[in-house]
Amino acid sequence: MLTKLVVSNFSPEMAVPMTVKMPEPMTAPMPRAVRDHGPSVFLRRCSGFSESRISLSMDLRARSWLARESAPYLGNKYHES
Numbered sequence: 001m002l003t004k005l006v007v008s009n010f011s012p013e014m015a016v017p018m019t020v021k022m023p024e025p026m027t028a029p030m031p032r033a034v035r036d037h038g039p040s041v042f043l044r045r046c047s048g049f050s051e052s053r054i055s056l057s058m059d060l061r062a063r064s065w066l067a068r069e070s071a072p073y074l075g076n077k078y079h080e081s
Helices: 039-045 048-070
Strands: none
Touching: none
16 A cells, blocks of 8 residues: 655644734833822912912912803993992
8 A cells, every 4th residue: 555645834833823922011110200290389488478379370260250250241232220
């Protein structure tokens, strides 16, 4: 009995899908100056003078808004002078 030997380039390993190991993405360390320190550090860095100026500024804006909202509309034809 004569058998025929077939030579091929086919390899059983090629039929199995290969998984490629991907490295974890690298993130650069964040510098200390850029990190979020939160409100406690922010308030500690501000002096009392700065805090009072911020408060006065917010009060001024609120009062100017209120004045605009409560001012009589002069373009109203029913407005009596």
